Amino acid sequence: MNCETMLEISRRPSGVEGAKILKNDFFCKKNHFSKFLRPLEDFPYFIQALWRKDISKPSFKRTFKKKSAKSRNFARQMLIIKTKCLKNMSQKIVAGNWKMNKTAPEALLLAKEMAQQTLPSDVTVILATPALYLQNIRQVLGDKKGLYAAAQNCHHESRGAFTGEISAEMIQSVDVQYVIIGHSERREYFKENNAMIAKKVDLLLAKEMKPIFCCGEALPIREKGKHVKYVSNQIKEGLFHLGHADIKKVIIAYEPIWAIGTGLTATPEQAQDMHLELRKVIRKKYGNEIADNIRILYGGSCNASNAKTLFAQPDIDGGLIGGASLKAADFCTIINSF
Numbered sequence: 001m002n003c004e005t006m007l008e009i010s011r012r013p014s015g016v017e018g019a020k021i022l023k024n025d026f027f028c029k030k031n032h033f034s035k036f037l038r039p040l041e042d043f044p045y046f047i048q049a050l051w052r053k054d055i056s057k058p059s060f061k062r063t064f065k066k067k068s069a070k071s072r073n074f075a076r077q078m079l080i081i082k083t084k085c086l087k088n089m090s091q092k093i094v095a096g097n098w099k100m101n102k103t104a105p106e107a108l109l110l111a112k113e114m115a116q117q118t119l120p121s122d123v124t125v126i127l128a129t130p131a132l133y134l135q136n137i138r139q140v141l142g143d144k145k146g147l148y149a150a151a152q153n154c155h156h157e158s159r160g161a162f163t164g165e166i167s168a169e170m171i172q173s174v175d176v177q178y179v180i181i182g183h184s185e186r187r188e189y190f191k192e193n194n195a196m197i198a199k200k201v202d203l204l205l206a207k208e209m210k211p212i213f214c215c216g217e218a219l220p221i222r223e224k225g226k227h228v229k230y231v232s233n234q235i236k237e238g239l240f241h242l243g244h245a246d247i248k249k250v251i252i253a254y255e256p257i258w259a260i261g262t263g264l265t266a267t268p269e270q271a272q273d274m275h276l277e278l279r280k281v282i283r284k285k286y287g288n289e290i291a292d293n294i295r296i297l298y299g300g301s302c303n304a305s306n307a308k309t310l311f312a313q314p315d316i317d318g319g320l321i322g323g324a325s326l327k328a329a330d331f332c333t334i335i336n337s338f
Helices: 003-011 015-025 032-036 042-051 058-066 069-089 104-115 131-141 168-173 184-189 194-206 219-223 227-239 268-286 288-293 307-311 328-335
Strands: 092-097 123-128 147-151 178-181 210-215 251-254 296-298 318-321
Touching: 092 178, 092 328, 104 123, 104 131, 104 328, 123 178, 131 147, 168 194, 178 194, 184 210, 194 210, 194 227, 210 227, 219 227, 227 251, 227 268, 251 268, 268 288, 268 296, 268 307, 307 318, 318 328
Parallel strands: 092 123, 092 318, 123 147, 147 178, 178 210, 210 251, 251 296, 296 318
Antiparallel strands: none
16 A cells, blocks of 8 residues: 555545455455454544644553554554654655765865766755854755755854854855764764754754754763663754744754774664664654654764665664765665665
8 A cells, every 4th residue: 555545545535435445455465454453433533643743642552552453453553654654755864974974175075976867856955064064055056856965063143253164154154955063073072062063053053054063972871771761862952942933943863883893793683773763752752743754864974885784774864974985886776675
């Protein structure tokens, strides 16, 4: 069953009519559908509650418990289908963080290579280049649909005597729409804290730019089993002062610091578990609609060989790519991994 069919079901007033579509289009085996729903009248409530994101309501939970085990199992399957449909319909993001790499000629050459690529229409591609090259690279990319430049950082003050720093206003002035903030390297080497990063978020949103908010835990925190609490706190202190309209404009990038350049590897299951936990935190604060639609990228040594497996996870909406973004061929393989 495709996403369009699922949406059509959700719009129909008659649950029985929707059930017939499911029976014909999804459950191919004869009588398979009846094994899950007895009686058929269960269907309207489940499909409406699941699709309209009402499953957290106490009334649904009480009704859910009264249904048969097979009906409950069907409801869970419907929720999985819904999640996959929403993911398939949403815009994926692959952002390349070039960090402190490439000379000016090398950077322009790579940008030109990317501008010549045929990119998937459902993937937003972002090139986070050294600030020195932003204006020229923005010109190279031109108005190519789905391909954007980004800055790797901005200062937490709007202007002033901060030698060597770059403000949100400066970045905006060269027509750049995205900015990475709170990257693990900025937090570790430059001692950036959650309060500073929250100020950066506000400055970027005030200038109508989109923050790529990074969060993640080091190995000692993971080994103590405190990783969910630690990263959740980064999100709460860095983002939860925002209203519903502004939080929608933020992209989150989860970086398992312990799995970056250490020889250790985060499995796709570990990545998915953490993304799911972060989505739960957002859901509790902002509700189902925002939690389901906010993009959470994975930033833990994602490369051409593991991208497809990582991107197949239901709560991973793309990647923040480091070294693998420095070669057009490797980066394009990742972009086409959905």
